[in-house]
Amino acid sequence: MEMKTEQAVAWIEKANALIQSNKEYLTELDQAIGDGDHGLNMSRGFQEAEAKVSGTDYDTVADVFKDVATVLMSKIGGASGPLYGTAFLKMSMTVKDKDPVTEANLADAVEAALNGMKQRGKAEQGEKTMIDVWHPVADFLKNGQNVQADKLEETAERAMNETKDIVATKGRAAYLQERSKGHVDPGSTSSFYLFQALADVWKKGE
Amino acid sequence: MEMKTEQAVAWIEKANALIQSNKEYLTELDQAIGDGDHGLNMSRGFQEAEAKVSGTDYDTVADVFKDVATVLMSKIGGASGPLYGTAFLKMSMTVKDKDPVTEANLADAVEAALNGMKQRGKAEQGEKTMIDVWHPVADFLKNGQNVQADKLEETAERAMNETKDIVATKGRAAYLQERSKGHVDPGSTSSFYLFQALADVWKKGE
Amino acid sequence: MKKVINQADNVVREMLEGFEEAHADYVRSLEGTTVLLRKDAPVTGKVSLISGGGSGHEPAHAGYVGEGMLDAAVAGEMFTSPTPDQVFEAIKAANGGEGVFLVIKNYTGDVMNFEMARELAEAEGISVEQVVVNDDVAVEDSSFTNGRRGIAGTVFVHKAAGAKAAEGASLEDVKKVAEKVVANTRSMGVALTPCIVPGSGKPSFTLEEDEMEVGIGIHGEPGIERKKITSADDIAEELLQKVLQDSVDFQGSEVAVMVNGLGATPASELYIVNRYVQKRLRDNDIQVTHTYVGEYMTSLEMAGFSITLMKVDEELKQLLDARADTPAFRK
Amino acid sequence: MKKVINQADNVVREMLEGFEEAHADYVRSLEGTTVLLRKDAPVTGKVSLISGGGSGHEPAHAGYVGEGMLDAAVAGEMFTSPTPDQVFEAIKAANGGEGVFLVIKNYTGDVMNFEMARELAEAEGISVEQVVVNDDVAVEDSSFTNGRRGIAGTVFVHKAAGAKAAEGASLEDVKKVAEKVVANTRSMGVALTPCIVPGSGKPSFTLEEDEMEVGIGIHGEPGIERKKITSADDIAEELLQKVLQDSVDFQGSEVAVMVNGLGATPASELYIVNRYVQKRLRDNDIQVTHTYVGEYMTSLEMAGFSITLMKVDEELKQLLDARADTPAFRK
Ligand SMILES: Nc1ncnc2c1ncn2[C@@H]1O[C@H](COP(=O)(O)OP(=O)(O)O)[C@@H](O)[C@H]1O
Ligand SMILES: Nc1ncnc2c1ncn2[C@@H]1O[C@H](COP(=O)(O)OP(=O)(O)O)[C@@H](O)[C@H]1O
Ligand SMILES: [Mg+2]
Ligand SMILES: [Mg+2]
Ligand SMILES: [Mg+2]
Ligand SMILES: [Mg+2]
Incomplete structure (x- = not known):
């Protein structure tokens, strides 16, 4: 796939659709091991992000990502706001001047996003955070030649599900210690939706 | 019946027993149309009154009543404290120097109590307060020659039950206006126990 | 309990x-x-x-x-x-x-x-x-x-x-x-939940999840009317109307306002009520000189609040402004 | 909700x-x-x-x-x-x-x-x-x-x-x-009821009538341990022990105490807790120089409270005594 501004916008639209329809589920997940606002936060942020990018004419994918970053950063709040904001900011910086954005560019962008998030949140893989989804997805994109959209979605989904067995050491769930086990991480779930949406756009562009 | 100090003390003991075993019921009645403390108030007051009179040697019935008045006044609180306190104070004053206390003396005492309570609480008969029990009982005692204990109890019981249909115009139940209808008045119920106890002592003395 | x-x-x-x-x-x-x-x-x-x-x-x-x-x-x-x-x-x-x-x-x-x-x-x-x-x-x-x-x-x-x-x-x-x-001074209150007197251990009354008692006192007594819960603005309006239509003529005058929490209602909700009260009074040409929002007279752990208006003159304004230093009220 | x-x-x-x-x-x-x-x-x-x-x-x-x-x-x-x-x-x-x-x-x-x-x-x-x-x-x-x-x-x-x-x-x-x-400064809290974030409309967790969550935060997160409710003194003792046994050595020192209500707990109960805390500290040769009882940091309408101790020196005592004039804290 090659990503143009249409695809970038479609990604955000699709991601928003998934988040809105899973808003309550995300909140439930966050009630179990967090403070019960993740669905509200993501819904608020992506609603605004979609409204922004759907209503704007863009020259480059980098510009789309930059706007998404700004909106998420100023609308989500909590832990996920700065993280998703950082992710899109780093992606925007990475794909600057790339038009169209190739698969290789996207792989670089996701890796940059991952690194930015790790730096911002000081979490490593295996701590039961959204990093646990971004990490394998970044690896998958980097290693794959001609990656398949389905595989991308599968990778993210598996990673999300694997957070269930982890004892959290970062984020609010860490306060629960052993009691955090047995629940899927909310942020990993919203990250899964993001990559599910990407896979969807990808398929259409294939 | 003639009342000596033994009977006076027995009256309070019996009244206390009835109140303790109906404490929850009195509170329930007060929850329906008041503030839910009548059982607690009466239980606290009569517990102390019984403890006081059971542990004291008395020369006269008037002294028993005086102690009961003082304890009730300083232990019950709320609306019923000053009223029951006043009742026993007036009874004590009325039977001063009467030994033994005759039925006629007791009739005078209850009438004095009623008048004292009416003055203190500014309620008349028919306002859904304990006055609605004291009034017919006072009448009954005054008019009867050789009154029977059973009839005394019946009179008090009927009067208590009749408070159910009244719309309160005094006490907390008055705030409920029409909604106060359909519930027996808590203070009338505790007053019924008092006269039930008196009837009981009376029967034993007959 | x-x-x-x-x-x-x-x-x-x-x-x-x-x-x-x-x-x-x-x-x-x-x-x-x-x-x-x-x-x-x-x-x-x-x-x-x-x-x-x-x-x-x-x-x-x-x-x-x-x-x-x-x-x-x-x-x-x-x-x-x-x-x-x-x-x-x-x-x-x-x-x-x-x-x-x-x-x-x-x-x-x-x-x-x-x-x-x-x-x-x-x-x-x-x-x-x-x-x-x-x-x-x-x-x-x-x-x-x-x-x-x-x-x-x-x-x-x-x-x-x-x-x-x-x-x-x-x-x-x-x-x-x-x-x-x-x-x-005139007040009126509403309760969203009952309260429990420790000695009795039972709630003073029961309310459905969507019900409130309007015209509540501060002793867990039932109120005047049981209703479906509406919005903060509507509830505040209902209480305010009763207060304003009573015998004190507040029209065109200066008032002190108290939005009083009954116990369990969070301060955030009291402030939402206050927002409406201030707007409503302003719109009706009643000038608020003093505002008090908080728990001043509670009813154990009851959820709900009351609204109080006091019509003030120069003397009362000056007395409200005077120094007070107590655990719960300072000026 | x-x-x-x-x-x-x-x-x-x-x-x-x-x-x-x-x-x-x-x-x-x-x-x-x-x-x-x-x-x-x-x-x-x-x-x-x-x-x-x-x-x-x-x-x-x-x-x-x-x-x-x-x-x-x-x-x-x-x-x-x-x-x-x-x-x-x-x-x-x-x-x-x-x-x-x-x-x-x-x-x-x-x-x-x-x-x-x-x-x-x-x-x-x-x-x-x-x-x-x-x-x-x-x-x-x-x-x-x-x-x-x-x-x-x-x-x-x-x-x-x-x-x-x-x-x-x-x-x-x-x-x-x-x-x-x-x-x-060290604190520890307990919750008797959950709270509800308005946007979600659902309680953050559920507790039985006789249960409490010990080690609660202020965001409706579940606590560290779910237990049967005990007496005020026992609950206070449990929180105090955790606070006292932590890394600050309070022994023989001067402290400021805060008994903080989380939202729905009546002031009367906070004072009952304070009574125990003061007694317990006195008995342990810890001298309380400042006491604060009330709602300082709440968690919506959650019932519960936290206990905070701060070991104070001359500087901190003087700073606590200094003038403050804010809506919720005056000195
Ligand atoms: N340090 C961290 N690094 C990466 N992700 C984190 C970190 N802390 C929390 N998260 C993610 O954020 C999610 C929670 O987001 P959200 O509920 O919106 O914020 P908050 O925890 O502030 O309420 C968690 O499920 C987790 O995936
Ligand atoms: N003005 C009054 N005169 C006579 N009896 C009254 C009056 N007001 C209240 N009572 C009686 O007091 C009872 C309530 O007593 P109690 O619950 O102990 O006091 P409170 O109403 O202060 O909570 C009522 O049921 C009623 O019988
Ligand atoms: Mg959260
Ligand atoms: Mg949060
Ligand atoms: Mg009562
Ligand atoms: Mg009372």
Whole structure:
């Protein structure tokens, strides 16, 4: 796939659709091991992000990502706001001047996003955070030649599900210690939706 | 019946027993149309009154009543404290120097109590307060020659039950206006126990 | 019953002990009583103010003991007026020689117990005056009944009459101010949940998930009307209308406003109510000079709130502005 | 969900509006933001203090804006850290030229958002320093995790660092005091009921009638351990033990105590807890110099409380005694 501004916008639209329809589920997940606002936060942020990018004419994918970053950063709040904001900011910086954005560019962008998030949140893989989804997805994109959209979605989904067995050491769930086990991480779930949406756009562009 | 100090003390003991075993019921009645403390108030007051009179040697019935008045006044609180306190104070004053206390003396005492309570609480008969029990009982005692204990109890019981249909115009139940209808008045119920106890002592003395 | 208590019978005593320890720079207890006195009581050269009533309304009334407000507070059992002997002890201990003024909320029990105490005090030659607060407009006033309840508006009496006393006013003048407050103050409340008296352990009434009791008192008594819960603005409007349509003509005048939490309602919700109240009064040409939002007169852990308006003149404004330094009210 | 609100989405905005109207003599809002500033901000000649966090903890943090405490408070959505742009606006508006000091509660979200704001401000040449408050001993501290939560002890930081700033101390010295408070403050809480975030409408967890959650935070997160409710004294003892056995050695020292209500617990119960705490500390040769009982850092309508101890030295005692004049804290 090659990503143009249409695809970038479609990604955000699709991601928003998934988040809105899973808003309550995300909140439930966050009630179990967090403070019960993740669905509200993501819904608020992506609603605004979609409204922004759907209503704007863009020259480059980098510009789309930059706007998404700004909106998420100023609308989500909590832990996920700065993280998703950082992710899109780093992606925007990475794909600057790339038009169209190739698969290789996207792989670089996701890796940059991952690194930015790790730096911002000081979490490593295996701590039961959204990093646990971004990490394998970044690896998958980097290693794959001609990656398949389905595989991308599968990778993210598996990673999300694997957070269930982890004892959290970062984020609010860490306060629960052993009691955090047995629940899927909310942020990993919203990250899964993001990559599910990407896979969807990808398929259409294939 | 003639009342000596033994009977006076027995009256309070019996009244206390009835109140303790109906404490929850009195509170329930007060929850329906008041503030839910009548059982607690009466239980606290009569517990102390019984403890006081059971542990004291008395020369006269008037002294028993005086102690009961003082304890009730300083232990019950709320609306019923000053009223029951006043009742026993007036009874004590009325039977001063009467030994033994005759039925006629007791009739005078209850009438004095009623008048004292009416003055203190500014309620008349028919306002859904304990006055609605004291009034017919006072009448009954005054008019009867050789009154029977059973009839005394019946009179008090009927009067208590009749408070159910009244719309309160005094006490907390008055705030409920029409909604106060359909519930027996808590203070009338505790007053019924008092006269039930008196009837009981009376029967034993007959 | 979910309560942080030890034995139900000890709640009032232990609460008073904990209160005294928390606020030892303001109050001291009167040995063997449920009275909390100003630390420096009796204060000479001024009329002494005493209030009290059943417990369960914290911070009322001990929270208002201090400079510019009360000289003593008398606590009864939960929702039960204190007895005459306790009030009498408070009167004797607080009396600084200029007379004692009693602030009584209009409940049969409170009125009777305080008046009996007053009789005892007068028999000992102490000058005592009183005011009976009846700000709650929920029930129509009527000369056949014991009249209206005293609720959150009582705090305005403490503040204004307390400030007047602090100025060195006579017992008569303190009474005049208190009566002016009572004549110009109207309140109305609503409950979203009942409360539980520790000794009884049962809720005072039950409400469905979507119901509220309008016209609630502060003792867990049922209100005037049970309704479906509506929006904050609609509920505030309903209470305000009752207050505004009552016998005080607030139109075009200046008012002090109190949005009082009954216990469990978060401050955030009280502020949302306040937002509406301010807007509504502004739109109706009523000028708010003083606003108080918080828990001033509670009903244990009841969720709900009341709205109080007091029409103010220059004297009342100045008395509200006067210095007060108590655990629960400072100016 | 029984709440006095209009639309869930508007709760924070409407609450802030109602707050500003109630406390217009203390605060003003910063147009287009969720920031409440000291009315006279920016105050020149002193370091400016800013705190904030998710809403739902009222009176924190806007209630502490005023003389001797905060210069600005930034409100996020319910239980959600405010975003960097809001904090950045607060920094710019509050900065009086001597630098800005951020009081951050230790939650990943708060730390990230405030730090990003700090980066934005530093890029514009504003000196910014910060402290991260982590007084909650419920969870063992560990370098592998994000550490402990900041809860009610945060108010001691506002008070002490605020007083230091009011003295005209440098940014560096304000920071030192804040760090001293953090190093010497430990808290632990318990919940009897959950709370409900308006937007979600569902309780954060469920508890049986006889259960409590020990080691609760202030965001409706489940606690550390679910237990049967015991007596007030036993619960207080359990929390106190955790606090006393933590890394601050309180033995033989002087302390400030805070018994903080989480929302629905009546003041009477907090005083009952305070009674035990004072007795227990006295019996253990720990001298209480300052006591604060009330709702300082809440969790919406949660029933429960926390106990905070701060070991104090001469400097901290003097800073606690210094003048403070804010809507929710006066000295
Ligand atoms: N340090 C961290 N690094 C990466 N992700 C994190 C970190 N802390 C938390 N998260 C993610 O954020 C999610 C929670 O987001 P959200 O509920 O919106 O914020 P908050 O925890 O502030 O309420 C968690 O499920 C987790 O995936
Ligand atoms: N004015 C009055 N005159 C006579 N009895 C009254 C009056 N007001 C209330 N009562 C009686 O007092 C009872 C309530 O007593 P109690 O619950 O102990 O006091 P409170 O109403 O102060 O809580 C009522 O049921 C009623 O019988
Ligand atoms: Mg969350
Ligand atoms: Mg009662
Ligand atoms: Mg009562
Ligand atoms: Mg959150």
